[in-house]
Amino acid sequence: MTLNALPPASIRPATLADSQAVFEAHQDSVLTLCAGAYTPLQMQTWFEGRTHQVHWPAIQAGQILVAEREGRVLGFAGFVPGEVTLLFVRPEAAGSGLGGQLFRLAMAQAEIGHDGPLTVVATRNSQGFYERHGFVAKEASFFVRGAAELRYEVVNMQRAER
Ligand SMILES: CC(C)(COP(=O)(O)OP(=O)(O)OC[C@H]1O[C@@H](n2cnc3c(N)ncnc32)[C@H](O)[C@@H]1OP(=O)(O)O)[C@@H](O)C(=O)NCCC(=O)NCCS
Incomplete structure (x- = not known):
């Protein structure tokens, strides 16, 4: 083993005890990896008024997978039938697969009990990642954040029929 070899991350369903670490990984991911695709004001406002409790319903529904290495949350994904709803990796782990x-x-979880193509709502910076996974852009959309009701441009994408 070389000095900088790291053990692989393990992936498991999140529990409520993970919610703070998941929220911190969420912020770390967005504030670094999305920064080139949105304005400084959008970045400042992205998490306005939000806490780790924002992930409680999905965690309680068993719809969040968390990746960790040596107790540190490196990323997470969320799903509902038909859609992958969340996908965030910390910058230190990005590009590692x-x-x-x-x-x-x-996606495998989202396919359970669902007929038809899977969908994602892609941030501007992640559209290329989803295209590599066989998704195609369907329409421009946006979400709204903060007291100022800022709009964040996103792309609704759908997995191409296989
Ligand atoms: C999008 C994201 C989850 C990708 O995670 P990652 O760990 O860097 O991705 P991987 O290392 O598994 O990359 C897989 C492949 O996609 C490519 N890829 C990764 N990000 C990409 C991007 N933004 N655009 C195009 N290709 C990308 C990689 O080069 C790699 O290609 P390869 O298999 O030919 O080497 C990560 O960049 C992220 O968390 N971004 C910020 C949060 C975000 O915007 N999430 C999407 C919310 S909808």
Whole structure:
């Protein structure tokens, strides 16, 4: 083993005890990896008024997978039938294959009990990642955050029929 070899991340369903660490990984991922695709004001406002409790309903529904290495949450994915709803990797783990690994597991969960193509709502910066996984852009959309009701441009995408 070389000095900088790291053990692989393990992936498991999140519990409520993970919610703070998941929220911190969420912020770390967005504030670094999305920064080039949105304005400084959008970045400042992204998490306004939100806490780790934002992930409680999905965790309680068993719809969040968390990736960790040596107790540190490196990323997570969320799903509901038909859609992968969340996919965030910390910058220190980005580009290592972890996002793809989480995404494939979340897609497998989203397919359960669902007929028809899977969908994602892609941030501007992640559209290329989803295209590599066989998704195509369907329509421009946006979500709204903060007291100022800022709009964040996103792309609704759908997995091409196989
Ligand atoms: C999108 C994200 C999850 C990808 O995670 P990752 O761990 O870096 O991805 P991987 O290392 O598994 O990359 C898999 C492949 O996709 C490519 N890829 C990764 N991000 C990409 C991007 N933004 N655009 C195009 N290709 C990308 C990689 O080069 C790699 O290609 P390869 O298999 O040919 O080497 C990660 O960049 C992230 O968390 N971004 C910020 C949060 C975000 O916007 N999430 C999407 C919310 S909808």
